[in-house]
Amino acid sequence: NAGVTQTPKFQVLKTGQSMTLQCAQDMNHEYMSWYRQDPGMGLRLIHYSVGAGITDQGEVPNGYNVSRSTTEDFPLRLLSAAPSQTSVYFCASSYSMKPLNNEQFFGPGTRLTVL
C-alpha cells in the first residue's frame, strides 16, 4: 500500500493564482482531512470529508474549497492564493471520523509559498 500520497511536494505561487493540491489514499478510508501547519500554530483543520460526496468545514476553511467524488481522492483547491496561505499542507485519512482508537495516517505534506 502507498498509504496517503500528496502532490506536489513543493509549490510557489503568485498572489491571485489558483491551484489544486492533490491527495489520495489506497486504504479505503472513509474519513479524509486537510490540515495546515504554521509556526507557533500547530496543525489546524481546514476541511474534512466523512465519505464520497460529503465534505464539511474545519477550523480555518476560508480561501479553500474541497470535493470528494471518490473514496480515494480528496483535492484541496486554492481559488485565489494569498500570502497568508503560505504554509505546509498535510492530508490525512482514517477509517472513520471517530477520534478515539482511530489512527490518522498522514501524507508527506506540500510546502506552499505564495509571493
Added chain:
Amino acid sequence: SQELEQSPQSLIVQEGKNLTINCTSSKTLYGLYWYKQKYGEGLIFLMMLQKGGEEKSHEKITAKLDEKKQQSSLHITASQPSHAGIYLCGAVTSGSRLTFGEGTQLTVNP
C-alpha cells in the same frame, strides 16, 4: 493551539541522555495521540493513550496519560540521533475533533 500546550518548544540533548516532553490540555482529555514528524515527511503515529494512568512504550519511548492533570508526557530513554524530529501531541477533548499542539523540536547531538 492555546487549548493544547507542549513544553518545551525545543530541546537539544546529548546522545544517550533521557528527556521528557509534556503536553497539557486546558480541557478534559478523553484521549491523547503522539506523533513524530521529520522534515519533508508526514506525521508518524507513535501511540495513543485513552485511559487515565495508562502508560505505553515503544522501543525507548514511553508515554503516560494523567487525566487529573489533563496532561501527557513522552519520555525518551538513552536518546539517539534517530529520535530527532518534531514531536506533536493530538488531544481528543470533546466532540469529534482532534486538536494538535504546536510541537516540540528535538535535536540529539552525537
